[in-house]
Amino acid sequence: MPELPEVETVTADLRPHLVGRVLAGCDLRFPSIVRHPSPEAFAAGVRGRRIESMSRRGKYILHHLDSGELLVVHLGMTGQWRYVPAGTEEPTHLHAVFPLDDGFELRYRDVRRFGRLLLGTDSELVAERKMPRLGPEPIDSTFTAGDFYRRLHVRRAPLKTLLLDQMVVAGVGNIYADEACFRARVRPDRPANTLSRQAVGRLREALDHSLRVAIANRGSSVADYRDAWGEAGRQQEELLVYGRAGQPCVRCGRPLALVRLAGRSTVFCRRCQR
DNA sequence: TTAAATTCCTGTAAGC
DNA sequence: TGCTTACAGGAATTTA
Structure with a gap:
């Protein structure tokens, strides 16, 4: 199951491919995988936005958008966040697809659906209780x-x-x-x-x-x-x-x-x- | 405030 | 072989 090392691996692998890319669309096949805001507002808030940077916090993958908001992915138990050429054969349990401006697409797949997608500012997501107030990063040198x-x-x-x-x-x-x-x-x-x-x-x-x-x-x-x-x-x-x-x-x-x-x-x- | 229990979900494997 | 049942667990929610 994805913990810090697994989430770090996915984030680091995707970063060089995703920074600078524009999310051209958002196709929600299973809308309730989005936990904030509403699926409609999520799709509208993501569409056309550019990914300016990517980071990891705890088990959360953070995509910093040019709107100032974060596209947040939590993989739960069985979530997969993948970058594939558009049109690649679709797997089962595919819940969200984000076409990009480079001919590829981001796919969220999750058999058990314990994972989640979020959109908002850091303070908004914490205030709305969609993300916990996370403790320190255990591999950070400032954690003593x-x-x-x-x-x-x-x-x-x-x-x-x-x-x-x-x-x-x-x-x-x-x-x-x-x-x-x-x-x-x-x-x-x-x-x-x-x-x-x-x-x-x-x-x-x-x-x-x-x-x-x-x-x-x-x-x-x-x-x-x-x-x-x-x-x-x-x-x-x-x-x-x-x-x-x-x-x-x-x-x-x-x-x-x-x-x-x-x-x-x-x-x-x-x-x-x- | 804290701690423990419950819930969500489905594929897999064990048991009858 | 085929069916039922237990188990896996991140974290939000509920209960004490």
Whole structure:
């Protein structure tokens, strides 16, 4: 599923192709994939606009338009944001098509429809509660262990729950939350306020490392994730705990434990993670 | 304010 | 073989 590394890969791949392009149209096949504003206003607000730049914030792909608004794409679980020559054979579950001025088109495809399309200014989308007030970027140098500690030590929820909370830290999902906890040797079910400054320091480094390596490997294709060209990533082959419940821990050899936290499957090593 | 539970969605795989 | 059921999970929403 698309988390920070997967969204970063798509954004970076598309940027050189999309900056400067004009969105010539907007064909909504499944209008309710648009969550703000109305589908009609969305289509009208996008048509004829030029993409001036692209960026990523958490798991959101941001297209900065010449109108001053953002075209925002969130891939949810199974969303795909692809750039293909116009007229390419259409896949199933295609929900929106945006013809461009270069003979190509942008396509939003999403089997489970957990993803969403948004249009508006950053402040408008936050005020309308269409986007959360995102926490810091975990791979940004300005995100320090001290900052992380201040956010965690005032909360009693399990660590894993807070790693998944986009307002605590942006872009982390189930895969990299488990990977980072393992790398930092911290149990994901520890109440967050019981972590020492030292443990939070390790966790900050583990998150940074896990996410950067995953970006270098173009993300994890566990099930449906594909990049802007329809290709799978490679990181799924490098995962240390995610999807390996019952298999031996790479560090101590004991079987990895499986529990449910925050409604999510959570894999960790009872011996190596305290 | 916080935390936990529920809901949305469909393809896949396990079980009978 | 064919049907039913459980499971996967990001995040908004609801409940406590």
